[in-house]
Structure formats: structure tokens, C-alpha cells
Amino acid sequence: MGDFRLTRFGDKGLALYDLSxxxxxxxxxxxxxPEVVEQMLQVLQVKMKxxxxx
Numbered sequence: 691m692g693d694f695r696l697t698r699f700g701d702k703g704l705a706l707y708d709l710s711x712x713x714x715x716x717x718x719x720x721x722x723x724p725e726v727v728e729q730m731l732q733v734l735q736v737k738m739k740x741x742x743x744x
Contacts, residue, residue, distance in 0.1 A: 694723070696730040
């Protein structure tokens, strides 16, 4: 999804990073981009259904 990376920390939650920023993976921008988080979670759910190893 563009320059974003979504990271899941088990049951501790999610972090969304804007890889185009100078801060790289130091600032969680999930609260500022909930629509990107939702889109990425939807893609992840589809991929998990397609791969029984998840």
C-alpha cells in the first residue's frame, strides 16, 4: 500500500509506518491513517485465507 508498512505485534497491537518519511520506522502513524490500516488488514485477511500455513 504505497509507502506504508503495517506491523502486528501479536496481541499488543499494530503499528503503521510511513516509509517515505525521514523518520522511517520510528513513528507509528496508524492513528493518522486509519483507512490505510483497514485496507491493509483486509488484504492480510484475504492472504491468510489463501494460505493455510497462517
